[in-house]
Amino acid sequence: MKNSLELGLIGNCRIGALIDGRGEIVWSCLPRFDGDPVFCSLLHEHADGESAGYCAIELLDQVEARQSYLPNTAVLITCLTDRHGGSIEVTDFAPRFHQYGRTFMPMMMIRQIRRVSGNPRICLRVRPLCDYGSQNCTITHGSHHIRYVAPSWILRLTTDVSVTAVLQELPFFLETTATLILGPDETIPDAIGELSRRFLDETIDSWRDWVRDLSIPFEWQEEVIRAAITLKLNTFQDTGAIIAAMTTSIPEAPGSGRNWDYRYCWLRDSYFVVNALNRLSTTNTMERYLSYLINVVAGAPDGRVQPVYGIDGKSRLDECEISSLPGYRGMGPVRVGNQACEQIQHDVYGSAILAVAHIFFDRRFAHRGGESLLKRLEPLGEAAIAVHDQPDSGPWETRNTLRVHTFSSIMCWAACDRLA
Template structure:
C-alpha cells in the first residue's frame, strides 16, 4: 500500500520520491511537470502490472531505515534481511558548481553497497511513458540498457550485470555497484567513478548551501530540512516555484479532492520566497523575481492568472489520466489544473509583495528601479480595480465566488508596499497616491469583513464563516499584536476550526462537501497568531507537537487526518514547509539567549 513515508531528492530541475523500501515511486522527467516515468505511488499503470517502478529489492526483507545525509538532499536507505544480510542504497540527483555555473543534469544516481552478510537482491527498472499508457521498447549495450519511449530515450548505465537487470534475476551483492539513469548519452567515466565523484560534489554543494542560511537557534534540523525541501521545489532554469512535486494525492480518502500541484501558483510562491529570504537564500528569490517580471511583461494587458507552468505558460487545461488508478486506487489522476481559469484577485498582491524585495534588500545583485516600479504599478492598478470583486479565494472554490477577505487584504498589502517603494525611489506624489488607495481598501475591510455579532473578522464580506487565512491579517500588518480584534478573531477561529493541534481551512461545505482533513500550514499560521496575542507558551507547545507530525525524514504534505495523524494531499507541500520555517523563526530563542 502506498504511503507518504517518502524522501524527496532533486536538483532544481526535476524531483523524485524514494520510499522506505528503496523504490523510486515518483519521478517526472525531464522536469517537474513532465511525464511520470516512475509512478507506482499512483498505483500500477495500464501499461502493465508492476511497471512504473525503479526498485532495489532485497530477498527476505525484514526491516528498513531511511535518512538524509546530514544537511543534503541525498537519501540513504538501509535494507536488512532475515538472515543478517544488509544493503545500503544511496540516492541523489547531481547538483554542483562546475565551470562557473551550476551543473544539474537530468540524472538519477543510485549507489548500492553491501553492509553485511550475503544479501540477495534484484534490480527492477520498469519505466513507463504517456502517464502509464506505454511500455518502453528496450535495447541493451555492454554496460547500459536503453528504454525507448514515444518521445525520448532513457539510458541506464551501470557496472551491474546487464543480464540481471534486463531479466530481473536475483544475485548476491558482493561489494558495491552504481546505476546512473539519465539521457541517452555515454558517460565520460565509469559508472562507479561518476557516482563517487558526483556524490562528493553534490554533498559539498548542499552542505555549503546550508552553511549560508541564517537559521534560528532552536529547531535547526527541522528548519534546515524544510529549507532544502523548498529549494528542491524551485525550477532554477526559469525561477518558477512549484507547489508540490506530485499530482492527485487525495486531500482525504475517497474525497475526489485530487489536484495536480506541479505548477507555480503566484500565491504559494510568494510565501516560499518570503520564507527563503528570511533564511538568507537570496539567489532563489532573485530567480523567482525574474520569473515574475517576465510574467508581468507578457501578461500585464490581460491580467495575471493564479497559476502557470514552470515555463511561464498558462496552458493548464485539466484532463484525467485514466491509465493510472490513483493513490491507493483513489482516482482520478489529474493532469493540469483548471484553477488557471479562475478569478483569484490575490494574484496581483502576491506578485507585488514578492518583487518588492528588489527595492529593500541591499544584499541583492539586481536592485529595483523605476522601470520595475512602473510595471508593479500596473499590477497595483489591477489590484485596486478588483479588490471588491468576488473571486474563488485562496481555497480555489470551483462552485461559487465571494468577496474574500484574504484577497482584499493582500490587495491592501500590495498598495501599502507600493507606497513604500515610491517613497524609497523619491516619488512623493505616487507614494501619497498608493497610501490613499491602501487606506481606501483598509476601510472596506474594516466595514465589510468585520462581523460584530461574532466579534471577528470573517472569511468573506458580509459573511458569517471564518477561515484560517484570517490569521494572515497579522502577518501582513493589517492587525497589530495588541489589537483586541486580533485576539477576538483568533478566538473565533480556534473555536470553529481547531481540532486538537490542527486547524481546518474552513468547515462549511464546498464543491465536494465538508473537509475531512486539516490543512497543515493553517496550524502554523495559528501558532504565529497565538504568539502575537501573548499566548507564546501555548504556541511553543503546539509547534513542538506539529513537528511530530512530520514523516520519518522531516517532510510534510498538504493535509493531515487530525484523528490518526496520517498525512494526505500532495507531497511534500511547500506551503506546509513554509509554515514550519516561519513559526520556528518567530518562536525561537535568540542565539544570545540560547548560548
C-alpha cells in the same frame, strides 16, 4: 504493500524523485518537474514483482528497512536487512555541484548499492512507463547500458551490474558495490563506479556549502535545514520558479476527489516563499524566483494576473483526467494540468506585489528595482482597484461559486498600498 506518503525526496533543481522506505523510486518526471512521470507507481498499487512504473532494489527475504538523509544534504540512505543477517545500503542522489563556473545539474539520478554485512541477495527491477503510465517503453541494450525508449524521451540506464540480470530481473549475490546511473541517452566514457563516487562527493560538498551559508535559528536547526533543502529541491533553477509540490493528484482528503496537479507555481505562495527565503538568507534563490515572478506578472495583459503559471511561465495549463492511472491507493481521478489557471482570484495582486517589493528595498540584490519596473507593476495596482470588491473563487479555489472574499479584498488593498 500499500503505497505510503512516507517518502524521501532527492533532486537537483532540474528533476526530482520520491523514494519509499524500501528504496523504490515511486515517482519521478522527465525531463523536468512537470514532465511525463517515468516512475509513477505512487498513483497505482502493485504487488511485488508485478506491474510497472517503478525502479526497485529488492533484498530477498527482507525483514527490516530504515531510511535517513546524510546530514545537511539531499542524499538519501536506505538500509535494508534480510532474515539471514545480510544487509545492504542504498545511496540515492541527483548530481548537483559547481563545475566550470556554473552549476552542473544533469537530468540524472544515481543509485549506489553497497553490501554492509552477510551475503545479501538482491533483484533489480527497472520498469519505467511513458505517457502517464499508459505505455511500456521500447527496450534496447548494449554491454553496459539499457535504453528505455518512449515517443518523447529516452532514459538510459548505465550500470556495472550484469545487463542480463537487470533485463531478466534475475536475483544475484551482491559482493561489490553496484551502481545504477539513470540519465539521458548519452555514453558515459568514465568508469561507472569512479564517476558515481566523484559525483557523490562533490554533491555532498555542494549541499553542505549551501547549508553553511543559511541563516537559521538556534532552536529546531535540523528541521529548518531539512525544510530549506526541500524548498530548494522544489526550485526549477532554469527559470527560478518554485513549484507547490512534486506530485499530482494526491487526495486532499481520502475519497474526496479533490486531487489536483500541484507541479506549478502559485502566485499566492510568492509572498510567503520570498519571506522564507529572505529569513534563510538564500539570496540567489530568492533573486531568481523574483525574476520569474516579474517576468510572469509584467507579461500579463492589462495587468490581469492569473493564480498559477507553469514553471516556464506558461499561462495555459489545460486540465484533463488520466484514465491509465487509478490514483493514490485507488483514489482517483488523476489530473494533469490545473484549471485554476482560468479562475478569478483577486488576492494574487497583493501576493505578487508584496513579494516583488523586496527587489526595491533589499540592497543585496545585483539588480535593484527602479522606475521602469514600477511602471510595469502599475497595471497590477490598477487591476486590483477595479476588482477589489468583486466576487472571486477565493483562496479555496471554489470551482462553481464566486463570492466576495474579505481576504481577496484585503490583498487588493495591500497591492495598492505597497505600490503607493
